[in-house]
Amino acid sequence: MKDEILSRIQKKFPLVARPFEVIADELGMSEDEVLAILQEQKKANIVRQTSAIFDTKxxxxxxxxxxxxxxxxxxxxxxxxxxxxxxxxxxxxxxxxxxxxxxxxxxxxxxxxxxxxxxxxxxxxxxxxxxxxxxxxxxxxxxxLNTTGKDEKKEEVKRVEHKEIELTPLHHAIIRYAQNDIEFVQEPFKKMVDAIGIDYDTFFGALDELQEAGVMRRFASILNHxxxxxxxxxxxxxxxxxxxxxxxxxxxxxxxxxxxxxxxxxxxxxxxxxxxxxxxxxxxxxxxxxxxxxxxxxxxxxxxxxxxxxxxxVRIEYFTPEFEAWEERYSEAKE
CATH class of the missing domain: 3.30.70.3460 (Alpha-Beta Plaits)
Known part of the structure; x- marks a missing residue:
């Protein structure tokens, strides 16, 4: 079932409090079995990162x-x-x-x-x-990546119309946390929700808004090719x-x-x-x-x-002071 799990987490990752329980139900496994396999794949560096993927532009x-x-x-x-x-x-x-x-x-x-x-x-x-x-x-x-060998050679690439959105301080806070790699534990989003000081409904609702606006492309795992x-x-x-x-x-x-x-x-x-x-x-x-x-x-x-x-x-870390610091450092070095 390892390949099926790896295929599943590269697609639409369940944005719920216990996502691995959802994946386990879909594949006829227990949540603990799914977590054990993913923890092993992470330790072997096959799973590179699992996080929100944002549209830079x-x-x-x-x-x-x-x-x-x-x-x-x-x-x-x-x-x-x-x-x-x-x-x-x-x-x-x-x-x-x-x-x-x-x-x-x-x-x-x-x-x-x-x-x-x-x-x-x-x-x-x-x-x-x-x-x-x-x-x-x-x-x-x-x-x-086609880990199961069952994918078709061709696929439909859908054009998506995005809603306009004005990013709020809450959106910025969620982006800063959601861009980080999650742990393979029962409630991987709990630390983020607690750090921001919001509940799950608010957190997942904001991620849905970001995805509908095209700011977040998807939430998924990226494998080490x-x-x-x-x-x-x-x-x-x-x-x-x-x-x-x-x-x-x-x-x-x-x-x-x-x-x-x-x-x-x-x-x-x-x-x-x-x-x-x-x-x-x-x-x-x-x-x-x-x-x-x-x-x-x-x-x-x-x-x-x-x-x-x-x-x-790597994934770019957005809304951090490192960008400004780099420009100051190297612009001054050039002068």
């Missing part, structure tokens, strides 16, 4: 994928500088001249802004070149016609093995504008999926960029 942060061209002998020092920024959630070395790829978010009150932050990082790391690749169109962002057996994960970039980009992007997003799918800008030194993250248990399996996609996607060319090293993979 809906919270007022500005973000982008960024690629640096760093000389091999400078990578170690450069990575330390890049990873020191609290808005860096992912950072990988990939098999290309643009070899360091990271996602960067800057806070709503950032004095530098995204462009100047990237320029500062490029200067501090002595990057030979860089490209900024913001999202022009998001088709899919939903990491659900390699530990879960998905060791070959490629960022596949495609050169597609910009006028037909949306139609092509929707086709790409329909593949279940694709967790992320975006349209991004092209540059003279970077012709690829459709980005897809493809997950497989082996490079052979991943390449086979890419071939299937290539047969359906009208692209001038495509290129899989496998990661050779993972330097950072």
């Amino acid at each position: 809906r919270l007022g942060y500005v973000s982008s994928l960024v690629a640096f061209k760093i000389a091999p002998q400078k990578i170690s020092d450069a990575v330390k500088i890049i990873n020191s920024h609290p808005g860096i959630s992912h950072n990988y070395e990939r098999n290309h001249d643009f070899n360091i790829w990271f996602t960067l978010a800057v806070a709503p009150n950032s004095k530098l802004g995204l462009q100047k932050t990237v320029e500062l990082l490029a200067e501090l790391t002595k990057a030979d070149d860089f490209i900024i690749l913001p999202t022009l169109k998001l088709f899919k962002i939903n990491v659900k 390699r530990k879960a057996g998905f060791s070959a994960n490629a960022m596949v970039v495609w050169d597609v016609d910009e006028q037909n980009g949306e139609m092509i992007g929707e086709k790409a997003a329909a593949f279940s093995a694709v967790s992320h799918c975006y349209l991004r800008p092209k540059y003279p030194n970077w012709p690829y504008n459709l980005f897809t993250m493809v997950h497989g248990k082996s490079e052979e399996e991943t390449n086979s999926i890419i071939e299937e996609m290539a047969a359906e996607i009208d692209a001038k060319s495509h290129m899989p960029l496998y990661s050779s090293r993972e330097f950072k993979k």
Whole structure:
């Protein structure tokens, strides 16, 4: 039942006082059995984190994928500088001249802004070149690894209309706590509710509001890809016609093995504008999926960029003072 439990917690996590009791009832198990399996998977680092997943932009942060061209002998020092920024959630070395790829978010009150932050990082790391690749169109962002082997090759990607919301101090407090990893215990939300000083109904009601507004994408577990057996994960970039980009992007997003799918800008030194993250248990399996996609996607060319090293993979902690402190520290160091 381990694989069924791992599959279940990656999907819609029960937002109730005792979520593992709900999962146990669904799978015909006891709550203690579910908790024991999950505690074991957490200890083995197969479950990376279980928490709310927030939409960076809906919270007022500005973000982008960024690629640096760093000389091999400078990578170690450069990575330390890049990873020191609290808005860096992912950072990988990939098999290309643009070899360091990271996602960067800057806070709503950032004095530098995204462009100047990237320029500062490029200067501090002595990057030979860089490209900024913001999202022009998001088709899919939903990491659900097929742990059971029963998922279909294609899936429907629904378009969701979000309600507008004005974030209150209570929303901000709940975001600060709900972004943290929960423990696998009977009542994993109790510490949060007690710390904020509210009851469960208020807590879950606010999370529902945040999800309806698109501020919270979902509450779910994220698995450690390699530990879960998905060791070959490629960022596949495609050169597609910009006028037909949306139609092509929707086709790409329909593949279940694709967790992320975006349209991004092209540059003279970077012709690829459709980005897809493809997950497989082996490079052979991943390449086979890419071939299937290539047969359906009208692209001038495509290129899989496998990661050779993972330097950072964390959730951004929102509404913390670290963003402002980083800007002050490195802006002053530059001067």
